Amino acid sequence: MFEKFKSKSLAIPTVSGWIALSALLFVGCGSEPQFRLNAVHKLTLETEFQDGTPIPEQHIQQVGNLLTAFFGTPDQPHFPAGHESLVDLQRLNRAAGSVPSDLSTGRGLYRKHCSHCHGITGDGVGPTAASLNPYPRDFRLGKFKFKSTKMYRPPTDEDIRRVLERGIAGTAMPSFALLPEDQIDALVDYVKYLSIRGQVERALLEELTNLEEGEDLLPPKTDANQEDYEYALELVMELVDPILNKWTNAESKVVPLNGLPDDFQQRMNFYSDAGKLLFFGKANCVQCHGETGIGDGQTENYDDWTNEWLKRANVDPHKREQVQPFLEAGALLPRKIRPRNLRELVFRGGSQPADLYRRVKAGIEGSNMPAAPTLSDSEVWALVAYLIELPYETFFSDE
Numbered sequence: 001m002f003e004k005f006k007s008k009s010l011a012i013p014t015v016s017g018w019i020a021l022s023a024l025l026f027v028g029c030g031s032e033p034q035f036r037l038n039a040v041h042k043l044t045l046e047t048e049f050q051d052g053t054p055i056p057e058q059h060i061q062q063v064g065n066l067l068t069a070f071f072g073t074p075d076q077p078h079f080p081a082g083h084e085s086l087v088d089l090q091r092l093n094r095a096a097g098s099v100p101s102d103l104s105t106g107r108g109l110y111r112k113h114c115s116h117c118h119g120i121t122g123d124g125v126g127p128t129a130a131s132l133n134p135y136p137r138d139f140r141l142g143k144f145k146f147k148s149t150k151m152y153r154p155p156t157d158e159d160i161r162r163v164l165e166r167g168i169a170g171t172a173m174p175s176f177a178l179l180p181e182d183q184i185d186a187l188v189d190y191v192k193y194l195s196i197r198g199q200v201e202r203a204l205l206e207e208l209t210n211l212e213e214g215e216d217l218l219p220p221k222t223d224a225n226q227e228d229y230e231y232a233l234e235l236v237m238e239l240v241d242p243i244l245n246k247w248t249n250a251e252s253k254v255v256p257l258n259g260l261p262d263d264f265q266q267r268m269n270f271y272s273d274a275g276k277l278l279f280f281g282k283a284n285c286v287q288c289h290g291e292t293g294i295g296d297g298q299t300e301n302y303d304d305w306t307n308e309w310l311k312r313a314n315v316d317p318h319k320r321e322q323v324q325p326f327l328e329a330g331a332l333l334p335r336k337i338r339p340r341n342l343r344e345l346v347f348r349g350g351s352q353p354a355d356l357y358r359r360v361k362a363g364i365e366g367s368n369m370p371a372a373p374t375l376s377d378s379e380v381w382a383l384v385a386y387l388i389e390l391p392y393e394t395f396f397s398d399e
């Protein structure tokens with residue numbers, strides 16, 4: 001793998017498309033847009049590991065150079081060699097690029113349909129993001145909520161496609177069902193690309209905090225240091241490969257739909273009664289979703305996208321002076337996550353029994369909604385029946 005990478009795409013550009021210092025500036029007209037540095041993560045790491053001492057600019061530059069070598073730019077995407085099965089470069093190219101004035105070029109799909117919310121970098125801070133609740137997804141954390149796979153595993157292509165086709169009910173995320181299939185395919189690959197790029201960036205930034213004084217992530221390549229250079233590159237690939245491999249294996253981590261009772265549809269009431277007992281008892285859903293299921297239990301939590309910097313950098317969300325530097329680095333104002341109101345029958349990940357089964361079984365990654373590893377399959381199906389029946393139950397009935 002490493003050999004392949006070396007032979008094919010080791011043209012690390014000397015002029016990097018990296019705008020470390022202008023992380024907050026929007027790229028002006030005329031110039032080719034660039035991916036933005038994950039300045040929030042940089043600041044988090046500096047606060048967590050270095051008492052606020054900035055990471056040297058030269059190291060940030062090295063991360064930028066590596067990212068450009070692996071992933072190219074918003075107009076000219078690449079993908080790490082040896083992992084071509086994961087995304088199709090032709091599709092990436094269709095999704096990438098600027099919105100064409102001449103529609104026949106067929107590029108620019110992501111910027112046309114997605115970037116005003118998700119941002120060109122996929123950081124979830126496009127121009128309209130701050131006014132939306134929930135905020136658009138920041139793909140760079142590599143976490144997805146509405147997927148068929150286990151917690152901490154990337155979604156399958158089909159999962160991303162489903163989100164694009166259906167949209168996410170109850171949020172600003174629209175349905176793109178009207179786009180032709182080949183355009184959806186291109187966008188699916190582009191979401192994976194932005195997400196993987198973001199994860200690699202995070203891993204490389206984290207690695208910077210492990211470097212010894214005077215050490216480089218990747219030393220400049222000269223005739224004299226060939227060996228050191230290759231050794232360093234091998235270490236870098238040891239960080240990058242596992243991220244890509246997880247995506248390659250996503251399909252094998254789909255949560256199987258085990259144990260659906262044959263008479264599930266016919267005896268919904270029966271299963272729902274069992275589910276209700278679990279909801280208030282063993283499964284303790286009531287703790288967050290509340291006595292009446294309206295989502296008024298635990299309401300003081302933040303999601304992982306916010307917790308990442310709040311917790312790691314030990315920021316008190318109520319102290320403006322602590323929050324401010326992170327906002328300046330590009331974070332959005334911390335906003336609490338609410339457990340779903342289960343009486344509205346609006347499920348973001350789909351309302352089919354299979355969708356609900358996976359939601360309850362595997363939890364919702366990135367939120368505090370936990371997986372339910374101790375519930376049996378039949379118990380999970382019973383909870384699914386209760387979720388389907390719950391909106392029709394009379395409030396405050398005393399049985």
Ligand code: HEC
Pocket residue numbers: 110113114115116117118132133134135136137143144145146147160163164168171172173174176187188191348
């Ligand atoms: C009007 C704003 C808006 C636009 C336009 C938009 N999205 Fe979203 N998107 C959102 C919001 C908001 C969420 C988060 C929903 C949530 O957290 O429940 C989201 C979430 C997502 C998710 C995450 C799903 C998951 O399982 O976690 C994906 C993938 C996604 N969007 C892809 C896209 C793509 C691709 C496009 C363009 C074709 C696009 N979005 C356009 C607002 C938007």
Ligand code: HEC
Pocket residue numbers: 145279283284285286287288289298337338339340346347348349350356359360364366367368369370372383387
């Ligand atoms: C520790 C708190 C917590 C517990 C316990 C909890 N949930 Fe949740 N649940 C949440 C939060 C928060 C959300 C919203 C997540 C989001 O959209 O990001 C949620 C969302 C949901 C959704 C919405 C899924 C969708 O597609 O929109 C369902 C259904 C659900 N929970 C069912 C359950 C059931 C059943 C249980 C018990 C087995 C349970 N929850 C236990 C916090 C919790």
